[in-house]
Amino acid sequence: MPKFLAKRIGLGLITLWLLSVLVFFGASVLPGDVGRRVLGPFASQQAVDALNHKLGADQPLLQQYWDWISGFLRGDLGTSVNGQPVSDIIWPALGHSVKLAVLAFIIVVPLGILGGVVAALHEGKASDRLISVGGLSATAIPDFVWAVLAILVFSLWLNVLPSTAQWPDGSGFLTQIKYLLLPALCLVFVLFGYIARMARAGTIEALDADYTRTAVIKGLPQRTVMRRHVLRNSLLPTIAVVATQAGYLIGGLVVIELIFNYQGIGLALFRAAEQKDFPVLESAVLVVGVVFLLATLAADILYSVLNPRVRLGSEDA
Amino acid sequence: MSAGAPPPSLSPSAGGDLAVAVPPPSVDDARLASRERWRLLWHSKTFIAGVVIVGFWILCAIFGKAIAPKDPFAADPLNSLVSPGSAYWFGTDRLGRDVFSRVIVGARDILIVAPLATLLGTVLGTALGLITGYFRGAVDDVLSRIIDAFLAVPVVIIALLAIVALGPSKVALIIVIGVVFAPIIARTVRAAVLSERELEYVSAARLRNERTPYILFAEILPNVMGPVLVEFTVRLGYAVFTVATLSFLGFGIQPPAPDWGLQVFEHFGLISGGYWWPVLFPAAAIASLVIGVNLLADGLTQAFER
Numbered sequence: 001m002p003k004f005l006a007k008r009i010g011l012g013l014i015t016l017w018l019l020s021v022l023v024f025f026g027a028s029v030l031p032g033d034v035g036r037r038v039l040g041p042f043a044s045q046q047a048v049d050a051l052n053h054k055l056g057a058d059q060p061l062l063q064q065y066w067d068w069i070s071g072f073l074r075g076d077l078g079t080s081v082n083g084q085p086v087s088d089i090i091w092p093a094l095g096h097s098v099k100l101a102v103l104a105f106i107i108v109v110p111l112g113i114l115g116g117v118v119a120a121l122h123e124g125k126a127s128d129r130l131i132s133v134g135g136l137s138a139t140a141i142p143d144f145v146w147a148v149l150a151i152l153v154f155s156l157w158l159n160v161l162p163s164t165a166q167w168p169d170g171s172g173f174l175t176q177i178k179y180l181l182l183p184a185l186c187l188v189f190v191l192f193g194y195i196a197r198m199a200r201a202g203t204i205e206a207l208d209a210d211y212t213r214t215a216v217i218k219g220l221p222q223r224t225v226m227r228r229h230v231l232r233n234s235l236l237p238t239i240a241v242v243a244t245q246a247g248y249l250i251g252g253l254v255v256i257e258l259i260f261n262y263q264g265i266g267l268a269l270f271r272a273a274e275q276k277d278f279p280v281l282e283s284a285v286l287v288v289g290v291v292f293l294l295a296t297l298a299a300d301i302l303y304s305v306l307n308p309r310v311r312l313g314s315e316d317a
Numbered sequence: 318m319s320a321g322a323p324p325p326s327l328s329p330s331a332g333g334d335l336a337v338a339v340p341p342p343s344v345d346d347a348r349l350a351s352r353e354r355w356r357l358l359w360h361s362k363t364f365i366a367g368v369v370i371v372g373f374w375i376l377c378a379i380f381g382k383a384i385a386p387k388d389p390f391a392a393d394p395l396n397s398l399v400s401p402g403s404a405y406w407f408g409t410d411r412l413g414r415d416v417f418s419r420v421i422v423g424a425r426d427i428l429i430v431a432p433l434a435t436l437l438g439t440v441l442g443t444a445l446g447l448i449t450g451y452f453r454g455a456v457d458d459v460l461s462r463i464i465d466a467f468l469a470v471p472v473v474i475i476a477l478l479a480i481v482a483l484g485p486s487k488v489a490l491i492i493v494i495g496v497v498f499a500p501i502i503a504r505t506v507r508a509a510v511l512s513e514r515e516l517e518y519v520s521a522a523r524l525r526n527e528r529t530p531y532i533l534f535a536e537i538l539p540n541v542m543g544p545v546l547v548e549f550t551v552r553l554g555y556a557v558f559t560v561a562t563l564s565f566l567g568f569g570i571q572p573p574a575p576d577w578g579l580q581v582f583e584h585f586g587l588i589s590g591g592y593w594w595p596v597l598f599p600a601a602a603i604a605s606l607v608i609g610v611n612l613l614a615d616g617l618t619q620a621f622e623r
Contacts, residue, residue, distance in 0.1 A: 011462075018466035027482045140611045142558050144565045144581060145600045151588050152597065163589045252471040255562060259585060269474060270566060273481045285478055289469040 008300050012293045019289045020072075023282050024065050038081055038276045055081070055279065068282070077283040081275060086283050089268055094250070094287065097257070097264035100165070101249050103180050104187035109242055112192050113235060116199025120234075123204060132200065135193025143252075146186040147259040154182055165262035183260045191245065198241050202234030209233070240303035247295025250288065357620045364616025370609030374602075377424040385418035389575045398587075401594050408594035410584060416595050419575035420602050426570045427577065427606070430490050431556040437495030438556075439502055439549045446506025447533045447541075451514055457507075464500035472497050472555070473562050480568045490569055494559055498552050505548045509541040543621045550614035557610055561603045577603045 035048035035057060052058045056067060071078055077086035112135075119131040138146075155163035167179040206212060207230055215225045253266035261267070265284060272280035358364050377384060386406075393413030401408040407416035445464075449457045467475065476493050483489040513519065514537065522532045563569035564578030572579060577599035584595040 011465075014462055015465045015469055018462055019469050022463075022466055023478065026479060137608050137611065140554055140558065140607050141604045142561050142565070142578075142607065144562065144578070144585075145604050148581060148585055148588060148596050148600050151585075152593050156588060156591065156593065248471060252473065254473060254477070255565065258566070269477065273477050273566075273568065276481055278481075281478055281481065285470055285474055288471070288474060289466075292469050 004304060005301065008297055012297055016286075016289060016293060020069055020286055021065075023285050024068060025061070027278055027282055028061055028064070038278075051081070055079070072283065072286065078279045080272075080280045081277045086280050089272075089280055090265065090284055090287055093263060093265040093268040094291070096262060097250050097253050097266060099176075100180055100183055100253065100257075100262065100264060101187070101246060103177065104184040104191070104249070105242070105246060107184060108188040108191045108195060109239070111188065112195025112242075113199045113238065115192065115196035116201075116238070117203050117231070117234075119196060119200045120203035120207065128200075131196055132193075135196045137193070138189045139191070139193035141189075142255070143186055143190050144255045144259060146189045147183070147256055150182050150186050150189075151259070154185075163260070165257075165260035180262075183256045183262060186256055187249065191249070194245065195238070195242055198238045199235065202238050203230060206230045206234040237303060240299045243299035243302060244296050247292035250291050250295075354620045358616055361616040361619060363612045364620070367609050367612030367614075367616060370605055371613060374424045374606050374609070375428060377421045378428040379425075381422035381425055385415075385421045387415040387418045389414060389418040389422040390573055391415075398592050398595070407598045410580065410595040411587065411592075414575075416580075416598055419580060420577065420598050423575040423577045423580065423599065423602065424606070426487070426574055427557060427560050427564075430487055430494075430570070431553060431560050434491045434494035434560070435498065435549060435553045435556045437491060438498030438552060439545065441495060441499035442502025442548075443506050443538070443541075443545055445499060445503035447510055447537060449503060450507040450510025451529075451533055451537065453511075460503075464503060467497065467500040472559055473566075476559060476563060477566065477568055480563065485568050485571055487570065490560060490563065494556055498556065502545075502548050502552060505544060506541060509544045510537060513537050513540055547614070547618050547621050550610065550617050554607055554610040554614055557603075557607050561607075 035051040035055070036043070038051060039048055049058070056064055059067070068078060075087070077090060080086050080089060115131045115135065119128040122128045151163045154161045161182045162179055163182070165179050165183050167176050171179070211233075212225060212229050215229045216222075220228075250265065253264055254270050255266070256262070257264045257266040258270050265288065269281065269284045269288075271277075272284060382389075391414060393409070395413065396405075396409050397411050397413040399405050399409040399413075401416075405415055405417065407420060410416055410419070445460060449460045472494075475497050479493040479497075480489055483493065519532065519536060522536045527536070560569055561578040564576045565582045567579075567582055570576040570579055572583070580599040581596050581603075584592065588596055
C-alpha cells in the first residue's frame, strides 16, 4: 500500500510539473509580448514596457517560469494585471465552486446510482434504453444549453427559482441552497448519464458473477443478494470513479458560473481570459490541475481500499 | 479483435522469402467483413437517425443562404426582439435580425471548424498512439505523462487559455481543439496498437527488416482503422460541444457570424426579461446536432465492435 501510494503521488507530481510547463510556455512562447497583448495595439510602447516590467515579463523566460513556479509552491500566486494578489482572487472563488459542486454531487450521485441499478436490473428493456440513451444524450448536450433551458422553465415560466446564483448578502444556509439549486440541476443533467452508466456496467457485471449465482442458489432472499453481493461489489468502484469526476467538475464550471453569475473559479477564469490577465489565468489553470490530481489520488486510494485485488496485487495494477 | 482486415499470416511454405507472403483470401475476408458492417449500419435505427439529423444540418451549412427566407445579417432596429409569429417564424434578435435565418445559416461555421479540428486531432493522435504503443519503454512513458498533463484540466479550460494567447479565429480554434484532442485519441489508438504489435504479421515485417515508419503506417495502421474511425465520430461530438462552448464564451467564432453558441451568448442575459426565442432556438439547434453526431458514433461503435 505505501509503495502504491508513493508511486501514485510521484506520477501526480510529474504530471503537475508537466502541466505547469505546458501552461506557462504555451501562454508565453506564443507571438507578441504580454504587455502588448494586455494593453492592445494602440497603447504606447512606454506603457507596454512598464507593464512588462511590473509583471516581470521583461525577464528571461526561464527566470519568469522559475519565479512563477517557486512562488506557487510557497503559496504566492503572484499579482494580477490589475495589481491584485492572485491568491485573493483564486482561493475564495475555489471555495464557492466547491460549494456548488458538493451540492450537485449530493443530488446526482444517489440519482445516478439508482438509475444505473434500475437500468441494469431491466437490461435491454425499454426502461434501460431510456435511462442509458437518455442519460448519455443529456451528457452530450453542452451545459450552457441545459442552463438556458433550466432558466426558461424554472425561472421564467414556473417562476419558482432565481435565475442567478448570486444570493443577497447575509443570506442563510437554506436561501443559499435555493440560489444554488438551478446551477446544480444543470450539473445533474450533465453528470447523471455518466454515473448511471458506471453503476449500470458494475451492476450487470456483479449480477453475472459466480458469487451472485452461488448466493441465489444457496437460497438467500433476493433483497439480501442485492444488498450484500451485488451492490457492494458494483457500487464502491463507481463511487471511486465519481471522485475523479468531482475534481474534473470543479474546473469545468466556467459556463454554468458565467450564466448564473456565480463568483467561482470558473467565472474567475473567464474574467481573466476576457482581460487577458495571464497571471490569474495561468495560476487558476494550475490550481484546477492540482484539484483534479488530488481528486484522482483520493479516488485511487478509495478504490484500492475497497478493492483488495489492487491493494495487495501486482505492480502494474 | 475489433476491426480491419485479419492480419496476413505467414504461410509456412514461404520460407526465407517473407516479402511475398500475403495470402490472397484475407482480402476477400476483409471485403466481406466490410460489406457486413455496412449492412449492419443501414439496419441500425440509431445510425439512420444520426444520418438524417446531421445530414439536415450539412444541407443547411451548404445551401444556408439559399434556404434562409431572410438575410441573416440584415439588422433592423425598428423590429428588434419581435416574438415568433408569421412574419418571423423564430422571432428577431436584439438587432432585429431574423432568428430563423440565423439558425439555418449558423450551421456552417461549426460544421467547418468541428470536423477539421477532429480530423487534425485524429491524425496527430493516431500518429502519437502508434508511436507510444509500438515503442513502449521510455518514449511511451514520456508521452504518456504529457498526455496525462493535458488530461488533468478540462478541455474547455486548456482551449480557453490557448485561444486567449493566440487570439480567437477559426484557424486558431481548429488548431487548439485538434491539439487538445490528440492525446485523448492517442490513448485509444495506443491501446489498440498494444494488442496489434504482438501479432505475427508485425514480427514478420520486423524480421524482413522493414523500416519502422513502414511497419507503423503501412502494416499496423490499416488494422487499427476501425477504432480510429469510431474515435473520430465520438470526438466529433465532443468537438461540436467544445466549439459551441467556446463560441458561447466569446472565444470561438466571432460576431457578426450567426453561430449558435454566439447567439446564445449574446442573448442569455435577456431571458429573464421574457425574450426566450433568440436563446431557445439556437440552443435547440446545438442540442440536435450534438445528439445527431452521437447517434452516428453510437451506430458506428456497435457495427465495429461486434
